[in-house]
Amino acid sequence: MARDLRETLEEVGICTWSLEPANGRVTVSENCNQVLGVPARCLSDHDAFQAILHPEDRAARAAAVRGTLERGGRYSIEYRVRKTDGEIRWLRSQGRAERGRSPGSVRLRGIVYCIDAHRQAEARLQRLQADLIHVSRLSTMGEMASALAHEVNQPLGAIGIYAAACDYLLAESGTIRIDAARDALAAAIGQTQRAGAIIRRLRDFVTRGESDRQFESVQGLIGDACDLALIGVREQGVNTRIDPGPPGTRVFADRVQIQQVLVNLIRNACEAMRDSARRDLAIVAAVQDDGFVRISVSDTGPGISEAVAETLFLPFVTTKPAGMGVGLSVSQSIVHAHGGIFWADSTATGGATFHFILPLAED
Numbered sequence: 001m002a003r004d005l006r007e008t009l010e011e012v013g014i015c016t017w018s019l020e021p022a023n024g025r026v027t028v029s030e031n032c033n034q035v036l037g038v039p040a041r042c043l044s045d046h047d048a049f050q051a052i053l054h055p056e057d058r059a060a061r062a063a064a065v066r067g068t069l070e071r072g073g074r075y076s077i078e079y080r081v082r083k084t085d086g087e088i089r090w091l092r093s094q095g096r097a098e099r100g101r102s103p104g105s106v107r108l109r110g111i112v113y114c115i116d117a118h119r120q121a122e123a124r125l126q127r128l129q130a131d132l133i134h135v136s137r138l139s140t141m142g143e144m145a146s147a148l149a150h151e152v153n154q155p156l157g158a159i160g161i162y163a164a165a166c167d168y169l170l171a172e173s174g175t176i177r178i179d180a181a182r183d184a185l186a187a188a189i190g191q192t193q194r195a196g197a198i199i200r201r202l203r204d205f206v207t208r209g210e211s212d213r214q215f216e217s218v219q220g221l222i223g224d225a226c227d228l229a230l231i232g233v234r235e236q237g238v239n240t241r242i243d244p245g246p247p248g249t250r251v252f253a254d255r256v257q258i259q260q261v262l263v264n265l266i267r268n269a270c271e272a273m274r275d276s277a278r279r280d281l282a283i284v285a286a287v288q289d290d291g292f293v294r295i296s297v298s299d300t301g302p303g304i305s306e307a308v309a310e311t312l313f314l315p316f317v318t319t320k321p322a323g324m325g326v327g328l329s330v331s332q333s334i335v336h337a338h339g340g341i342f343w344a345d346s347t348a349t350g351g352a353t354f355h356f357i358l359p360l361a362e363d
């Protein structure tokens with residue numbers, strides 16, 4: 001390699017290396033210690049190089065090296081190394097096969113550079129995205145606060161009535177009507193369970209939680225999301241049709257995040273129908289032939305306004321006076337992170353339909 005090119009590479013923090021497969025010898029440029037955090041003398045051969053790698057990354061590097069030697073071509077991988085001071089550093093290594101010195105032989109040559117800053121930025125972005133998803137969930141719950149308070153108040157009111165009836169029955173002069181009092185108590189207990197279930201669902205929804213993917217039934221996801229999103233909606237005269245698809249349909253997903261998508265779509269649909277004479281909401285899941293399940297939420301509102309159609313999934317796009325405009329963009333990023341696709345179209349009857357597909361979970 002020309003000297004000035006090598007110097008330039010070294011200046012910008014790129015280490016060059018080569019590997020002779022015949023004897024496993026590795027040659028690295030002088031800036032190796034700066035870039036990898038390990039001096040060149042510790043990297044004399046392939047095995048020594050493997051030894052400084054994070055144990056979880058060794059197999060992938062060995063396979064990339066072996067594959068490129070066998071088939072030719074190039075590779076590009078990322079791995080972690082343990083520096084001599086014990087710290088972990090992320091590196092990207094690119095290599096390619098080329099003709100070796102002896103006839104018919106092949107050797108590898110490439111570059112390696114530090115990507116710690118890039119990794120840190122990525123991790124920060126992921127944290128920010130998780131925060132945004134969480135804040136958006138809190139904001140949805142904030143908007144639903146009065147409907148939620150009403151929903152919890154109902155069983156509390158009922159418990160009060162049953163308790164008063166119980167008190168009355170037990171205090172009735174002379175005859176103790178134990179059976180009737182028991183019935184009233186059982187009914188009160190039923191109501192406490194109802195209130196408890198609402199609060200539990202709410203708590204799960206607002207708790208931050210790291211992204212936690214599990215095998216989830218589509219029916220369960222839709223059922224739980226509807227329980228939450230439809231609070232206070234039935235009173236608005238909305239007819240709801242829920243078809244959760246064939247039982248046993250499963251996805252590998254973060255339950256709370258997928259529920260968040262559904263809650264966003266259902267709340268948007270109900271809000272869109274507020275001034276409509278006809279208020280039909282449908283939540284339908286269908287298994288597709290291509291290994292995905294499609295979940296669609298449609299309404300009979302006015303449809304998506306032209307003003308926002310082009311920019312619908314961009315953050316902070318809203319037509320609502322108090323809207324934040326993050327619901328759809330957050331929903332889209334959740335679906336993308338799950339390997340799915342999210343889109344909107346207009347319903348034949350004039351409203352809007354939002355669809356998303358998720359890969360079916362394989363056992």
Ligand code: ADP
Pocket residue numbers: 264268269272299301302303304305308312317318319320322323324325326327328329352
């Ligand atoms: P926000 O609800 O805070 O406005 P969203 O990102 O959830 O934020 O929605 C962005 C915009 O998309 C809404 O302001 C509305 O104009 C439009 N929109 C969303 N859902 C529907 C729907 N079901 N029907 C018509 N327009 C909708």
